[in-house]
Amino acid sequence: MRPTTLIATGLATAAASVAGTVTTRSSLETWYPRLRKPGFTPPTPVIPIVWTTLYADIAVTSAVAIDDLREQGRDDEAAAYAAALAANLVLNAGWSWLFFGAHRLGAAAVTAGALAVSSADLTRRTAQANAPAGAALAPYPLWCAFATALSTEFWRLNRGSRLVR
Template identity: 35%
Template sequence: MDIMLFFIFLAACFGAGATGATFPPGAWYERLAKPSWTPPNWVFPVMWTTIYLLISFAAARVAELEGSAYAMAFWAAQIALNALWTPIFFGLRRLKGALIVMVFLWLSVLGCFVTHWQLDMWAGLAMLPYLTWVSIAGVLNLTVARMNPDVEPLDLSKV
């Protein structure tokens, strides 16, 4: 594994993760109805830090392997969608719009898992926590959208 590749992928992850600082949940999110199984707030940064380290490791393991084009394409897609979800959900407050992004994010993470696994077992295993977390996040996004049908998206004309 090339350590420089690892740090490049990690920088991409933390770039995507920076949307969380730009669009924090805040009081608006706290007022939403949420299911009882919603993870506590402290779990999110712990999980995302762990996931970003693992998926950077996975990408660095497969990036230089022959036949890694699809794995890297899925990796690029998932990190772009990862960065997009937060501004749509927290920034624009578009719960259903974020759910659409979540579906494509989940599919790209599944694609990452499959293609990384095909190239390197350890890289594939490193993608499993991400697939699990995005599955939970997808169900949470759907549940929150259903529990809050009257949430108004942010009116950008007033910003």
């Protein structure tokens, strides 16, 4: 893996993480505690641990996949992978903005579903480039599928509340 590719994917995932964190921080202290929560909501301290691990996983496995595609002369696929990664990270940060920033739980649930599909596609692309890297990325779409179920249940429980737009 080339250091420059890892730096690029690391910066991209860090940007998505920072965007999500900035949007989330104030709502965690004020708005989020007042929401009705599903019984399967993870404890709040678990979430940043999971996401930090996943962002590191995304950065490393994506760098491996992009470099492997380039080394195999599959430059078009490497470019398509980079575009898929960018779209995935936009969806990722967008969910945080919709849920915590705009308090639009329905739109956040739909975005979480799109993120789960995008994450599965990114994992598929990774596995096609490098099977072990694809296996290492497999927890990402699983977590996003869980997040979709969780987001949908938050929306269901809080529809009609003055806390939700």
